[in-house]
Amino acid sequence: MNQSPFRVAIILIVALAGILFAAPNFLPQQVRDSLPGWLPQPGLVLGLDLQGGSHLLLEVDRAGIVAQRLSDVRRDARNVLANQNGIGNLITTDEANNAIYIELTDPTQKEQAISVLQGIQNTINNSMFSAGVGVNELAFGERPDGRLSITLTPDGITQRMSSLVAQSIEVIRSRIDELGTTEPTIQRQGDTRVLVQVPGFGDSTRLKNIVSQTARLTFHMVYPGLTADQAEAQGLPAGTIIVPSQDGGRELLFEDVALGGESLVDAQPSYDAQRAIPVVSFRFDTRGAITFGEITSRNVGQRFAIVLDNTVITAPVIQQPITGGSGQISGNFTTASANDLAVLLRAGALPASLNVIEERTVDASLGADSIQAGFTAGVVASVLVVTFMVIAYGLWGVFANVSLVLNIILIFAALSTLGATLTLPGIAGIVLTIGMAVDANVLIYERMREEQRAGRTPLQAINAGFERAWGTIVDSHLTQLVAAIVLYFMGSGPVQGFAVTLGLGILTSLFTSYTVTSYQVNLWYKRVRPKELKIQHFRFIPDGTKIPFMKISRYVIALSIVMSVISVGAAYFKGFNLGIDFVGGTAIEVQHQGGPADAGRVRELLSGLELGEIQVQGFGTPEDLLIRVQAQEGGQSADQIAVQQVQDALAGDNYEVRRTEAVSGTVSGELAWTGTIAVIIALVCILIYIWFRFEWQFALAAVTTTSHDIIMTIGLFSITGLEFNLSSIAAVLTLVGLSLNETVVVSDRIRENLVKYRKMPLPELIDLSINQTIVRTSLTQFTVLLALVPLVLFGGEALRSFTIAMTFGSLVGMYSSVIVNGPILINFGLKQKTDEELTSKKEKTTDGASV
Template identity: 50%
Template sequence: MLYFSRWKTVAIWLVVLIGVVVSIPNLLSRETIDALPDWMPKRTMVLGLDLQGGSHILLQVNQQDLIDDRLEATRDTIRTALRDARIGYSGLSGTGRSVQVRIRDSAQFDAARTALQPLTAPISSSLFAATTVAELAMDEPEPGLFRFTLTDEGVTYRTSSAVQQSVEVIGRRVNELGTTEPIIQRQGTDRVLVQVPGLEDPQRLKDILGQTAKLTFQMVDQSMPVREALNGRPPAGSTVLYSTDDPPVPYLIENRVIVAGENLTDAQPSLDQTNNQWTVSFRFDNQGATRFGQATQQNVGRLFAIILDNQVVSAPQIREPILGGQGQISGNFNAQSASDLAVLLRAGALPADLTIVEERTVGASLGEDSIAAGEIASAVAALLVVICMLVVYGTLGIIANIALIANVGLIIGALTLLGATLTLPGIAGIVLTMGMAVDSNVIIFERVREERRAGRSLVQSFDSGFQRALATVVDANMTTFMVAAILFYMGTGPVRGFAVTLGIGILTTVFTAFTLTRWLVAFWVRRQRPKEFPKGLVHYLPLDPRVPFMKWRNVGFALSGLISLGVVVLVLTTPFNLGIDFRGGSLIEIQAKDQTSDAGDVRARLNELNVGEVQVQEFGDDGALIVRVGTQEGGDNAEQTVITKVQDELGGDYDFRRVEVVGPTVSGELAWSGTIGVILSMIGLMIYVWFRFEWQFSVGAIISTIHDVIVIVGVYLAFGLEFNLSSIAAILTVVGYSINDTVVIYDRIREMLRRYKKMPLDEVINIALNQTLSRTILTGLTVLLALFALYFFGGEVISSFVFAIIVGVFVGTYSSLFIAGPMLILFKLRPDIFDNADAAKGDVPISAQPSKG
């Protein structure tokens, strides 16, 4: 195990070198990076919105709009088809997803059936590969009554097409704003995700995204006064629409569209020199120019309306034919509103209304503060872990620290190469990895120390220690990796960033532990030829501790039972402090412009807005406040109205550093996905432990892990901490750590059972717990050092997240010692079950293995 061929040595250091070189640009300024030679890597990690500011907006296509439009088109098609076939009809109407029509003359039933048959013809769909989709199904409830119903496949097809078209239109709109590297992508079946980093005006982005921008040119119906139409009934084929003025002016508009926005080829803001007013100049394509020219030629002297999203922008009089295919839209525009309208018209109309169901916006100043806090926390954590390893292991601590530095370089290099987004919880993931990465070295070094104590030479001890620690390290890290994978699957945004860094960190940890660390140890042994295991603080601990854990197991069971019962009482009597992720609503972080905030004044001002439940509390320093507004009864659109009201009320005195809005639609989904994530992690871990050990180990591990989850939930209830998606991530992280700790102990118990088949089970478990006690203490210590650095220096945003993990480390360590191990006694684990397992796998009990050397 300590021999390395030349090609292995080269491969190991080449991988480390590539990782470190690729990660270096992340430590340099942009000017320095630009000055680097062309052959040097210059790519840096993509910073998340919480680190560089920007907006995350989740939009949902209004499916009912698509259904209504399709039914309206179906009615028009039926009307045209029957008129062309000269077939009399009546009762053309629609309800729900259906349109029906009655044929008057029974002699024309067959002709009507033939004329309407094309409506049910299937259409090709790329959504279903080479298959086709029938949008409408026709049936005849009674002779002469034809009913057309939208199929589920048709609605799905229309929704998918609308989402795809919306992605393209939104992409053109956002790119027109001049933002850098926006992300616009489909999410799920009916949603579009928009992420725009570095955006300084998120409200403008929402305004741009919120308009359908359906532009039409229609004639004004002047056959009767509009007031008469309002008081009575508008003429057939005309509708009353209102202008964008304040107060709005009603117009009677003919339904017939002369030209639509699809015929526009360009639109630009312009300043009319005659009246110094901003307008929007437009140009039609050939078809649009011809139709517009004909319409204006035939209607000189009449009014025509320019309509945007069913509102009349302007209604000028046609003084002369407009034949050039160009024109102007005038209205109450300023420079920005004219520019925004031109952007919308150039990008094209959305196929349906889009509702903002989730919004998370971070100001640039808060992002800079988060980066600074993350850098300080990372530096302090790294320093504490390095010092700890030096004190505990001396020379081997130096080797472990070199491997740790390489490990961090590989993590950053991998994130850079993959183009992964680094978030503030992602930084927490790197810091946590630094603490947990030491665990692999601790397992190996402690195993080497045991082999040396058993009488083997130092070289043999290192060789055997690495060999026997391999399975333990892989098993322990695999369980944590499974949790990271589940976090990535069910998480969003920052939580997913935490999962990515944690997962990559686990892979690089295993790599460095069994390649780089082993190579460094082999190099040190060959060069220094040491005779004894390096001294460190560990020698001040008992080399063979004899803590009577099994004597205290009943006390541990009783204590855990009482705590669990207390948590159950808390759950029944104390409501969770649910964050907006799970209950919906708005969270706004504001900072006083004069650095002096007044929570009472803010609360009073917002209560006057009649926006429901309002909570205001101080947050950090420098006049920062957190404002929480409860979910609105009016749905997702009402949530956005609240944000506008709050910004109008407080914008003069406060800067808005962070805005998070979660509508009722998304909050329910997030709560469900969080619950599913915890359940899936439990099931997955139980199956893995069962596969690697036996069912008794699997059930014991899950029971101890459920105990840890119960205690963490109790902490959230007892301290009134906000329970949100980050809380689910914290619980899953604790689950991963606890299982990691348990698997290491179980691996030693299994080894002891194979070696001492006649020894009572409680004594075997006690020996295993004592033999792994040094590793348990040292790993917990390094992880806690990293977490405390995060808690005190990482900033307020992640403090509650880190606090839960800190508590979880203590609880996970306790459950591994006093619950997971003793559970095997309750399940009457028998040593002889490993005889069958060893025979099936071809394993040889350790006691029978020949010594090496």
């Protein structure tokens, strides 16, 4: 109870800093603009699900890169052999093996050919710290039939893809900046992916076209005197290619690029008054203008093709030399498409094709509804928890509530300082923290009551309460922190948002529940000097309860086995109602304007679209429906067409699209795999921690009871048909932390009593330990439910399956920790320690400390 000035200063500084850093988030924008610059800017960022916007996950097209590189290598090889050295050859491409094969017309020139081909070797180096050291992109060899081979190396392909992703990020950022949006998030994910999130930009189709279109502009001469069909019939002339045109035809072009789009310095949407059509005007740099002038001067009367992403936009006849370095691109443009093309050309071409493998769009009105739902759930949960703590503990409940309020302030301050994104599941994490944060104070208060009943003075009881509860608090919080860390690194998007708020809440709770509460109690004690501590005013279970848990354990274990078998059986035979996250496809949330939605009518409207399996179900309010469309065979572009078909079919019936999610089969498979791995990693980490802190019997028993809780919760998803999605994995991992929180508290008391009551039979000792902690367990569990139930009722449909699973899992976790854990400890061989064993262990601890 001795509060050093340093500790008091730390508490006051942290509290003041928390208030200063959190307060700007709740002030009007004009007030925030006038605040000092050292406060966090822009502060707390709302996620797309809270303010609306578009989310795209893009992946570099590996097959496209390989095909393009093989084409480049083929051209380079033909150039150094035939054009520069007069070595006749015939080149074939083997895309299956990432190679080209060269057959020489004169085999005696093989050594010369090998020598000159070495000159096209390319070394790729992506690291600034390894200058001069890189990866060879090409491997040279000779086949048994005498042909020479040039193969793209696996390391070379990987390095090139990584380099192209870095270049793509800069191009994407330039394009989005041209759109005038604010605070876009553009992040690299691994070696092949780019995450793009643009808050407040609701037109995902336009964003996708702007971001993912390669926009590689090239200029080629049209091969004269021969059409594409004629060339295809009689054989392509050397060095030519057939390219589709925008009007549906095809053109025969020279393969060599006469001029590249990299020479462009400006592109602007314009209007051709003579033809009355939108066009795009462009201007070359000096070098490009000279080249353009030379080409047009040499080829007057010939056709000159402008090719965008392997499609001929236009191929006009050169009427006269163009020496000014500028020109026009005309095609089937609208005013909007001409503007978008100008944006693409100004920002530059993507160095590689990017495929959209995950797409999510949230309407701003839905975001506002989500904020309202989260705010309502948070307020209701806070009022319930705060009121209950005052009813249960009186003045001591007020101490806990002050710590709780500071805890929430510190969470918002930390989120603002880190520039973290607050999502709807993140709000759920804060609300859940409200329920869990009081657990530490309940542990401390119950320990004080026990110490006072044991005959200690009020001051001794207060000191012992804080000191003896601290170890249990740390153990229980760290097990939850493990789950939050695994969620952050294995999850994505909203799941990471939940993990961040949950993890920060756990850390701030360690500070507020112990340090801040002890400071308040210290001030109160010095002022009042009570002769007796009147801590608790209400409890669910009376003191001195002696429930014979071990006598009914065989029936409880039998019930648990039966329920586990039912859960596993339901999962195996019935399966799950898997969400888009795990099966791929498209989910579209629509709202009917002007009355309740008619699911039957919507099914009827969509039945003739021939999009495969379509599910229509109620979602939240009577006006809302959720439409699921299976993944289309044509990939991402076909999925987008399917979404547009659904929107067009429903437009006439006053349905407004509020949210769309499109997930490819690649991403869905990865999410299912990483979710499973996350649960396993969490269990292993917790097993190691508890083994280190307790003994192996406690660790195995904790993991067994937690696995039991996971099985039961997964069975809930299967039996009830709740949607199992990415948030469900977050629910499972969080209940792992909650369940272990209860288990650790009981196990810690069992370990303490093993030392205190060395002669007591183990079943009686376990009964005693459970009865000693069950008052605390019931109170803590009730506060957690007070936080979770408002989330179920008011948190919105998007969180429904998540919060129901959390509520069910917390109840199952309490049941298993109280009743199932004890018998498992006995079955795993937990025994009483002899005096010699305890003395030996104490000596080892002392020796370790002295070292």
